[in-house]
């Protein structure tokens with residue numbers, strides 16, 4: 001109650017009012033007030049009431065109010081006055097942080113009791129001035145906070161308590177501090193050793209933000225204490241070698257070996273890469289895994305995802321890996337998510353974080369049911385430069401972290417020259433994530449001791465900054481000096497620490513030199529297969545398919561499905577008879593059902609996938625009255641694995657990166673991503689180029705991700721026609737993935753099953769050009785026996801041409817929808833000398849099968865590749881080089897297409913129609929020869 005003696009008159013009235021609010025809901029008052037009220041007794045309340053009735057001189061009241069406003073300003077805007085820059089730049093400041101702005105002086109504060117400031121800083125302080133100083137040290141020191149963007153009062157209260165009550169202060173015992181110094185010493189000496197031993201070689205030194213490593217140590221320690229099973233880290237080049245060595249425990253010998261013996265600076269290892277398809281990556285992009293064993297029982301797996309040069313694109317990949325690690329899917333229904341099992345950490349650059357859009361896309365995932373991972377700890381390694389570019393040229397906001405505020409992410413800024421402050425930041429971050437399962441970000445403000453890489457001269461572009469850095473002591477020097485002054489460690493011990501760290505590196509270098517082996521042949525196991533054949537999945541009985549179908553068309557009795565949709569779905573009950581008519585959506589559902597029955601979990605995501613962009617899937621049913629949903633694939637009696645389906649946010653890069661990461665980390669799951677229209681995947685091109693197409697060759701990363709890309713020319717204009725098949729074909733090499741374009745629902749059914757059954761023994765991404773008009777086309781539909789008896793066929797010969805093979809003069813080769821259009825075209829029956837052969841699997845190229853089919857048409861004198869796409873797009877460039885090896889030289893190879901164009905399709909429907917008919921007629925009439933070309937025929 002002594003607190004209250006200091007308050008009188010209206011101020012005590014205010015306190016009482018606050019107290020009443022506290023009694024109703026403790027979270028509704030600020031943390032500091034709450035801390036006081038937590039210790040109040042009923043007597044205190046009585047006294048407060050008495051005090052409140054006394055008269056107060058109004059000047060005193062206004063000083064108290066001013067002091068309390070100042071304290072509030074420090075708590076909410078202290079970061080604007082914080083000493084965050086090790087290089088000594090002045091903070092931005094804010095008038096609200098100045099005493100005089102509030103109409104009072106330090107002398108006034110010295111007259112007021114410390115309780116007007118409240119919280120931890122008031123404890124033991126002689127007066128409000130002292131308490132205010134302590135408050136400034138908490139909020140505007142070498143650590144500071146931005147919490148006001150967090151909407152939940154409960155969370156804000158928790159965060160204020162964490163700071164105000166110093167709940168997560170870094171331990172101050174001698175052993176802890178000495179260990180911390182030792183760690184910083186290892187980090188620094190490692191960089192110095194590399195600098196001296198391999199002058200000019202790129203390593204993207206961490207010096208200037210060295211404390212990142214002990215920060216990661218601290219998070220990992222906290223994770224172990226919480227029983228976390230896995231920590232997954234994503235980061236770019238900066239400090240990666242240091243993290244690999246000290247956090248992932250990659251042996252020094254291995255790292256030094258890479259330095260000493262790289263044939264080429266950009267990292268081609270000395271393997272016979274032409275023989276094995278593994279071409280590797282530069283050392284500062286490599287990933288690693290380690291298992292930390294603490295005591296007898298606790299194992300923590302730490303994974304550092306490999307990273308391409310494209311900054312920040314690893315973010316969604318790490319989130320997807322994390323989600324995969326958090327889910328159990330060995331049961332039917334929804335996967336069981338345990339976000340406490342895995343902790344993701346994303347380390348960003350200060351220029352890349354606000355600059356690369358994929359960061360915002362990834363932040364947007366945190367609270368979405370298909371994507372949440374229960375919070376990510378973000379760390380910006382802020383060295384105040386992006387290559388040679390300064391903050392005023394690479395971001396429009398004051399702090400590098402400002403983007404995150406829009407996502408309600410709490411932000412902690414820390415000065416990288418104060419290791420204890422930096423550690424407190426991660427201690428709070430981990431506890432917050434643990435408590436609220438939300439993202440939190442630390443902006444670690446440091447500097448970069450060298451150029452962007454070690455071959456760069458930074459003084460060319462930042463002369464003044466580097467003049468300061470040249471003489472600025474390292475964090476190790478600063479911290480050891482501080483510990484020495486406090487008597488925690490002696491100079492001799494400090495020197496011995498350095499000496500020891502050097503010796504260990506020297507020993508490793510000797511070992512590296514002695515043990516170097518130029519060929520890594522054994523590591524290429526599993527990567528040397530060229531054009532392997534995937535294994536056929538087991539056959540599936542008609543009876544089983546019928547049972548699946550019945551269950552897929554069942555929902556609870558009291559479930560009110562939209563009557564129109566119910567009728568639509570009921571049509572599927574009739575298609576397993578002799579009439580057939582199984583359309584794409586139904587074939588897919590039956591394939592999924594059979595895959596789930598075979599214990600293979602499925603995850604399907606993309607924009608509007610639950611219904612399907614073309615209203616063809618309807619995997620998720622909605623009750624018309626309650627809004628409840630029902631997903632038949634989660635209720636199948638025979639399902640033995642989970643089925644997850646989520647509409648994605650409107651994003652391609654982050655969601656595709658996420659699914660790639662998921663597929664890598666859950667290799668036994670069938671993971672599918674569907675683009676709304678195929679060419680929207682262009683927006684995710686870095687994910688396709690850097691991960692899906694090349695991850696295996698660069699990092700031996702295995703993925704069986706399926707990309708479903710709607711493709712086909714139907715008069716919908718330039719951006720809704722082409723999935724840019726040519727791009728996938730161009731990236732195809734060394735059996736890196738499979739590219740298919742199915743023309744029937746049955747083929748799609750079998751292809752899905754083929755992929756699902758080869759997840760582990762033949763893992764490859766699969767790109768499928770998906771149809772639109774074919775989704776319900778009778779000629780593309782399947783009969784029950786097609787599903788029961790057939791398997792996926794990479795090439796489909798023309799059944800109608802079998803009995804007249806000898807009279808075929810022209811073999812039309814094509815892929816996908818155009819085949820069905822030609823078969824359905826009015827002139828088809830007249831074109832008796834034409835056979836229409838469909839290439840359903842474009843890559844790996846089905847050379848043997850095609851050759852066999854072509855051989856059958858021994859009198860054909862012409863092979864024509866027919867495509868809807870312009871000549872410079874589609875499969876033609878790829879096909880033309882592949883096809884020439886398949887037939888005799890006297891056979892002509894021609895092409896029919898739209899003429900070469902910069903835009904994939906016309907926006908005019910009449911022009912589209914005209915061109916489409918010309919292509920089809922040109923293919924079917926052997927007398928007409930108008931082929932596509934640069935300017936048309």
Ligand SMILES: Cc1ncc(C[n+]2csc(CCOP(=O)(O)OP(=O)(O)O)c2C)c(N)n1
Nearest residue numbers: 238309310311349350351352383385386387
């Ligand atoms: C998508 C992409 N754009 C450009 C680059 C080229 N680049 C590599 S590092 C870098 C500067 C990055 O600055 P920052 O994010 O602050 O990280 P730092 O290197 O300073 O640690 C640039 C422009 C890249 N790697 N990726």
